[in-house]
Amino acid sequence: MKTALICGVSGQDGAYLASLLLKKGYKVFGGSRDAQMSSFTSLVHLGIRKEVEAVSISINDFRSVLQTLQRTKPDEVYNLAGQSSVGLSFDQPVETLESISVGTLNLLEAIRFVGNPIRFYNAGSSECFGDTGNYAADEVTPFRPRSPYGVAKAAAFWQVANYREAYELHASTGILFNHESPLRPERFVTQKIVTTACRIACGSKEMLTLGNIDIARDWGWAPDYVEAMWLMLQQSIADDYVIATGYTYALKDFIKATFDCLNLNWENYIISDARFFRPTDIKEGYANPQKAKLKLNWSAKHTMKQVAELMVSQKMATLKSMK
Template identity: 65%
Template sequence: MKKALICGISGQDGGYIAKFLLQKGFEVYGGSRDAQMASFKNLDILGIKNQIQLISININDFRSTLQTIIKVKPDEIYNLAGQSSVGLSFEQPVETLESITIGTLNILEAIRFSNLPIKFYNAGSSECFGDTGEEAATEKTPFMPRSPYAVAKSTAFWLVNNYRESYQLFACTGILFNHDSPLRPERFVTKKIIAAACRIYKGSTEKLQLGNVEIARDWGWAPEYVEAMSLMLQQPQPDDYIIATGKTHKLVDFIDYTFKYLGMNWAEHVTVDNSLLRPADLKTGRANPQKAYDKLGWKAAFSMENVIENMIAFELERL
């Protein structure tokens, strides 16, 4: 039985990749800073918590990281840990940089020290590209990060590349564009929109306050994106891949579809709050996921509209 260690298992992607690997017959170890105190709410929602061996690991601490890897001896490691909010990274730039870059470096160093044949997946981000404009980003598009989060993810990307080239580690970065699910917390704008729209549909008189609704992103369905993560580690050679739908929409279109699906007019329930604007933001994110299709045989099946419908169904059932 193959073993996988998932760092950051309590998050959205951690839960879905854990479920996917369990279905593939993996023995799954879930890492968290304090496994005895963490709630692992998402694992409960997915109904898999009792199938995972939960362990305490702080990837910002090299000793903790190395000890865990030597003890578990995983075949695959998925690094999904670190501060994950672009907006919050402006308020906590040091925590963001340290949790993403130092954590990634410690895992890479621990794999090298252990001398175990481990395959490593690193969670990259489309934010690294900055504003793509009308040009869809490929794996060869230069990085132009516009937030502390994007700077941190860019640094981690080049660390992975450096260790792959210098030490022949099987290390990959998945450059994932926006991907959502019911497991997202409400600090993510997509979940914030869905949750508020559903509450209003149920009778709430609240106003949904948003920042810039003219930004454009490529939104996909998280459960199918984690399949691409696994596929990267099954290839003969390690490489980096963009994972996206290839279709970009404005946030206002996301809002409009959400409210229309619930039979409402979004303009009656949404207000723009300038205090929610970021110090810097990218206007448009466009992706060309052709390499993932050519090399991995992976293609997104869910559209933005499918994502919205699935999230609404979950939210209404919960209310």
């Protein structure tokens, strides 16, 4: 039986990854800053809360990281922790940099210090690339981040690459493009769209207020993406991979797909407000996930429209159960 430590298990990706690893027979430790106080609602939602052994770990604290590694003795460590909102990173740039960059460094250094053959996965982000225009970013595309979040993720990426080369750690980064699910918090735009649209379908008279709806992204399904994380750590040689569907859509396309599921005309319910625009933003994001397909035999199983349908179905079921 393999043992895995998931830092950030209470988030969307952490919960789906825990579910995947449990199905594969792993013993799973779920790391959270305060495991005794955390509700782990995502794990509860997936029905796996009792199967995951929760541990308290602050990845900003090297001693906490080291003690956790010595106690849990993991074969694999997945770093999914840290501040996860691009928008919030403009308001909390220091917290964002520390939780992502310093946290990743602490994990790498602790793994090196322990000396066990631990395999390490780091959650990268397409935000590292910035705006590449119509060019589909791959693993050799230069980084030009346009947010504090992107800067922090870029720093963490290079830390992983440095420890892999300097100390021969089995350390990989997944450069993940946008991936969604019903476990997304409502501060993320896709969940805000789905939740508001479903309330409108249930009779609410509200309008959906958003920022720039002309931005374009590559949107995938989170459960597909955690499989790619696992596959990276099963390779004999560690490496970095772009994980995406390879198809890009405007935000208004996601809005339309969501409202179409509910037989509503989206244009009757949307307000675009400049107050929600970010100081800098990526106009369009395109991805080339061919390396993952060739080396990991991985490709996304769900389209953007299917993601919208799945999220709407889950949200409507939740709203109806509350009546």
